[in-house]
């Protein structure tokens with residue numbers, strides 16, 4: 001156990017060490033649950049849907065594939081510094097997360113009296129006053145489908161995310177309590193997708209008479225459990 005440096009082993013050893021930083025059983029369970037849920041389920045949901053989108057939108061898949069083979073040709077191991085160059089691959093992941101944000105409602109308590117400015121669909125401004133101590137539910141799906149922020153929001157358009165700084169990758173939330181794992185998550189996303197795309201071509205399997213749009217509506221539909229994602233995404237993998 002002492003030699004192991006993975007995060008769960010570190011948490012367990014922290015709980016077994018005596019001292020100021022000892023983790024209680026409650027903290028051990030809390031942190032394990034949190035990592036599984038915040039760090040694993042969220043990723044799995046976006047990957048799942050990204051595979052569906054890339055299979056459906058062959059141009060986006062081809063562009064991402066070309067980027068991967070330019071950055072990491074052959075079977076070169078994909079390193080951290082390579083992963084930071086996979087802008088198009090990352091954009092495919094971010095665009096999926098926009099359409100299906102795993103954290104679909106974020107809760108916030110106001111720490112002060114605040115006035116929020118809102119706009120209706122005709123861009124008419126109005127104000128909402130919130131007093132201190134009010135609980136606010138931030139609707140992340142509503143935000144991500146708002147055409148003021150994302151024109152033609154139903155379109156799968158990874159290029160929206162080119163050159164967007166990490167602090168604005170909105171499905172991780174924004175501001176001081178945004179996801180602390182987002183750098184890790186983006187890196188992991190790029191590495192996994194790069195390995196997958198380098199070796200496999202993803203293809204959808206249409207039912208008799210089914211159009212691509214109908215496939216999207218059937219397969220890429222929201223399914224909310226603890227986090228938001230889509231259901232099963234059956235695709236065909238063809239070796240490149």
Ligand code: HEM
Pocket residue numbers: 035038039040042043046097101102103106107171172173176177178179180181182184185
């Ligand atoms: C694509 C994957 C991920 C998504 C969509 C995601 C999303 C989010 C969101 C929306 C929040 C803010 C929650 C809130 O304000 O109520 C958050 C917080 C957090 N996430 Fe992630 N996350 C992801 C991956 C990860 C990973 C891989 C880790 C850890 C390895 C992680 C660790 C955390 C932590 C520790 C917080 C709490 C930050 C705080 O309260 O200050 N997340 N995440």
